[in-house]
Amino acid sequence: xxxxNPYGTAANHHVLSVLVQNRPGVLxxxxxxxxxxxxxxxxxxxxPTEQEDYSRITIVVDLESATLEQMVKQLFKLVDxxxxxxxxxxxxxxRELMVxxxxxxxxxxxxxxxxxxxxxxxxxxxxxEALSVSLDGSxxxxxxxxxxxxxxxxxxxxxxxxxxxxxxxxTARVRAVNQxxxxxx
Amino acid sequence: MKSNQQLTGAEALIKGLEQENVEVMFGLPGGxxxxxxxxxIRSSIRHILVRHEQGAxxxxxxxxxxxxxxxxxxxxxGPAATNLVTPLCDAYMDSIPMVAIxxxxxTSAIGTDAFQECDTVGITRSxxxxxxxxMSADDLPLAIRQAFHIATTGRPGPVLIDVPKDVLQNxxxxxxxxxxxxxxxxxxxxxTTKGHPRMIKEAAKLILESKQxxxxxxxxxxxxxGADALRELAELMNIPVVTxxxxxxxxxxxHPLCLGMPGxxxxxxxxxxxxxxxxLIALGSRFDDRVTGKVSAFAPDxxxxxxxxxxxxxxxVRKPDVPIVGDxxxxxxxxxxxxxxxxxGGMKPADISAxxxxxxxxxxxxxxxxxxxxxxxxxxxxxxxxxxxxxxxEGTILVSGVGQHQMWSxxxxxxxxxxTWVNSGxxxxxxxxxxxxxxxxxxxxxxTVWAIDGDGCFQMTAQELITASVExxxxxxxxxxxxxxxxxxxxxxMFYDNRYSxxxxxxxxxxxxxxxxxxxxxxxxxxxPEEVESAIDKANSINDRPxxxxxxxxPTEQVFPMVAAGRSxxxxxxxxxQENRRELxx
Numbered sequence: 001x002x003x004x005n006p007y008g009t010a011a012n013h014h015v016l017s018v019l020v021q022n023r024p025g026v027l028x029x030x031x032x033x034x035x036x037x038x039x040x041x042x043x044x045x046x047x048p049t050e051q052e053d054y055s056r057i058t059i060v061v062d063l064e065s066a067t068l069e070q071m072v073k074q075l076f077k078l079v080d081x082x083x084x085x086x087x088x089x090x091x092x093x094x095r096e097l098m099v100x101x102x103x104x105x106x107x108x109x110x111x112x113x114x115x116x117x118x119x120x121x122x123x124x125x126x127x128x129e130a131l132s133v134s135l136d137g138s139x140x141x142x143x144x145x146x147x148x149x150x151x152x153x154x155x156x157x158x159x160x161x162x163x164x165x166x167x168x169x170x171t172a173r174v175r176a177v178n179q180x181x182x183x184x185x
Numbered sequence: 186m187k188s189n190q191q192l193t194g195a196e197a198l199i200k201g202l203e204q205e206n207v208e209v210m211f212g213l214p215g216g217x218x219x220x221x222x223x224x225x226i227r228s229s230i231r232h233i234l235v236r237h238e239q240g241a242x243x244x245x246x247x248x249x250x251x252x253x254x255x256x257x258x259x260x261x262x263g264p265a266a267t268n269l270v271t272p273l274c275d276a277y278m279d280s281i282p283m284v285a286i287x288x289x290x291x292t293s294a295i296g297t298d299a300f301q302e303c304d305t306v307g308i309t310r311s312x313x314x315x316x317x318x319x320m321s322a323d324d325l326p327l328a329i330r331q332a333f334h335i336a337t338t339g340r341p342g343p344v345l346i347d348v349p350k351d352v353l354q355n356x357x358x359x360x361x362x363x364x365x366x367x368x369x370x371x372x373x374x375x376x377t378t379k380g381h382p383r384m385i386k387e388a389a390k391l392i393l394e395s396k397q398x399x400x401x402x403x404x405x406x407x408x409x410x411g412a413d414a415l416r417e418l419a420e421l422m423n424i425p426v427v428t429x430x431x432x433x434x435x436x437x438x439x440h441p442l443c444l445g446m447p448g449x450x451x452x453x454x455x456x457x458x459x460x461x462x463x464x465l466i467a468l469g470s471r472f473d474d475r476v477t478g479k480v481s482a483f484a485p486d487x488x489x490x491x492x493x494x495x496x497x498x499x500x501x502v503r504k505p506d507v508p509i510v511g512d513x514x515x516x517x518x519x520x521x522x523x524x525x526x527x528x529x530g531g532m533k534p535a536d537i538s539a540x541x542x543x544x545x546x547x548x549x550x551x552x553x554x555x556x557x558x559x560x561x562x563x564x565x566x567x568x569x570x571x572x573x574x575x576x577x578x579e580g581t582i583l584v585s586g587v588g589q590h591q592m593w594s595x596x597x598x599x600x601x602x603x604x605t606w607v608n609s610g611x612x613x614x615x616x617x618x619x620x621x622x623x624x625x626x627x628x629x630x631x632x633t634v635w636a637i638d639g640d641g642c643f644q645m646t647a648q649e650l651i652t653a654s655v656e657x658x659x660x661x662x663x664x665x666x667x668x669x670x671x672x673x674x675x676x677x678x679m680f681y682d683n684r685y686s687x688x689x690x691x692x693x694x695x696x697x698x699x700x701x702x703x704x705x706x707x708x709x710x711x712x713x714p715e716e717v718e719s720a721i722d723k724a725n726s727i728n729d730r731p732x733x734x735x736x737x738x739x740p741t742e743q744v745f746p747m748v749a750a751g752r753s754x755x756x757x758x759x760x761x762x763q764e765n766r767r768e769l770x771x
Contacts, residue, residue, distance in 0.1 A: 020373070021372065021373060024318070025306065025310075025318075028307070028310065029310060032310050032311055033311070036311045067500070069500060070497065070500065070501060073496050073497035073499075074497050076496075076497075077495070077497055078373070079314075079315045079335060079371060079373055079374045080373055081373045082372050082373035083373075
């Protein structure tokens with residue numbers, strides 16, 4: 001955790017992009033492996049990829065209890081797991097989406113709208129004493145935005161798990177973990 | 186192999202098992218699996234009807250242990266599947282190839298809390314190498330082929346196929362997938378078997394440079410059928426060998442280089458040699474806590490070569506200097522080639538003669554020992570095992586339960602051939618031995634199979650002796666009856682100041698002789714040293730039914746040596762008569 005920010009990406013956070021066969025129960029397999037081995041998941045995003053046989057799971061892991069190497073190796077033992085890459089935040093594009101309902105007096109409304117515009121977010125709804133806003137972007141941008149909203153009072157907020165892909169010149173930069181090395185069991 | 190042959194899912198299941206060359210399976214029918222039992226009537230597969238599903242699982246394991254072929258168990262849904270949980274976990278921990286087939290409620294009833302429904306795939310997810318709920322009869326052949334492929338390749342393990350009743354009843358068009366179809370269907374499963382040549386060469390250099398090497402051999406060598414290669418490697422370099430609980434028999438106990446078992450109840454020589462080594466060549470072993478003791482104090486000066494087919498084992502407990510992912514047999518063979526090449530190229534192996542004589546000194550001074558019983562006093566369990574060992578035919582398969590009797594069996598037997606020792610190492614499943622021995626005897630009917638059990642273990646699964654009697658599987662069972670949960674008692678004596686809590690059974694019930702006879706076995710009770718040999722000879726001469734020999738042994742006997750849980754291997758507690766020689770263990 002960075003400072004007081006509950007959403008921050010801390011030094012012990014790593015992003016794993018896990019390509020899996022799109023089969024029933026695959027998420028449960030991954031989740032129960034993490035639970036069984038005492039590994040921490042910070043955030044999780046799952047969706048089918050461009051190929052319908054495969055899904056990509058982006059996991060932000062919290063390396064408090066185990067080494068990344070051990071985590072990756074254990075994950076790779078799952079038969080449905082096809083490939084695992086660690087994405088370095090400096091060399092990847094990362095996005096999250098947040099929606100928030102913020103307390104707002106009529107007088108404050110203009111300030112919040114302005115703030116949202118500066119961050120290129122959207123106003124989703126306006127009520128007499130609150131506003132709903134959404135913002136997508138890098139985790140840091142979302143952190144900054146929610147920090148600024150906090151002074152008005154965040155009634156509720158929800159962030160998605162992180163999705164990430166390597167930056168375009170991938171050959172030199174993707175650190176592929178165990179792509180060719182053995183998986184044995 | 187496309188065809189227009191129309192089969193029910195049940196027929197396809199049994200036909201698939203036949204295609205996988207399954208000769209025998211262990212099981213018990215019930216509601217949801219009923220359809221599969223009908224085509225079994227005409228099948229070439231022998232089905233052994235067990236008395237409890239746990240028995241089916243352990244029998245499949247025993248069969249796999251001694252044959253190297255996957256054991257197959259088939260049971261129904263719900264409680265039958267949950268009864269299979271222990272053997273599945275046992276097989277997972279000990280890397281035993283096994284295929285389990287469970288019935289499931291019809292697809293339309295899944296999720297409704299139907300009669301005998303449980304989430305079998307969910308429950309067994311973390312204790313199987315892989316599992317699968319098959320939702321269509323057409324998918325059955327591929328699921329079966331995948332299951333056998335996954336169970337037997339890479340690091341072996343149990344695979345479960347859960348089949349809803351309607352899937353067994355529905356019609357399908359028979360199609361047996363080709364090898365390519367199986368491989369293509371599993372893009373995420375590609376076990377590495379061949380070790381990396383550069384790593385192997387690096388390992389060979391370390392071996393040649395080492396002055397105090399030890400071969401730390403685990404069950405992976407047996408799984409890889411690597412005993413011959415191991416022996417060649419050990420003899421080529423004259424490196425002493427320790428064989429873990431899962432590897433007993435991988436290297437002959439009567440070989441001068443053999444130091445016996447390491448670990449919590451290992452020989453003082455094996456434990457100490459690992460502590461003092463400058464190089465551990467770990468072959469298919471996983472640095473289990475029962476071997477390492479306190480990890481931070483384990484083999485502090487040793488470099489580590491770690492050969493394992495499962496990359497996740499490397500660095501899990503101890504970071505290796507040279508990790509090699511691969512099949513133990515193939516890697517050992519390549520290692521031998523690399524060593525020969527380096528030596529032919531002029532590299533001289535370090536002189537290990539001083540190390541050898543030091544190790545041999547420990548062997549002489551710290552043999553496994555026990556105090557013989559006083560005249561008229563209760564039998565010693567170790568004495569019974571020695572007599573049994575000496576009176577049984579060469580190559581006898583020994584199958585143990587879990588506890589003191591397991592440790593004494595591992596210590597006092599002489600395992601000179603691979604695949605003659607079957608036990609529950611990782612999970613430590615009490616009640617393993619009787620059903621596992623039955624499975625072993627089914628797999629190797631030509632061998633004498635002795636189950637060594639404690640009275641605590643025996644009472645957990647003894648009912649499978651009825652299966653053995655009815656199916657004419659003539660195993661022999663030796664119960665070391667101390668009327669106690671002996672290992673727990675030992676810990677209470679040593680670590681809880683003799684405060685015995687819930688470890689005492691009963692001297693009078695059950696009557697093991699009557700109980701055995703009621704199950705169709707011959708029952709023999711032995712109470713004094715003079716009766717031991719004749720009872721064993723009698724048991725060995727009976728081959729038309731199971732025999733149970735109850736040895737009434739001293740409850741106070743303890744297993745030595747011992748490294749207390751969590752302590753350093755340097756703090757090994759020696760057999761009391763050897764404590765005065767402790768300073769020689771340097």
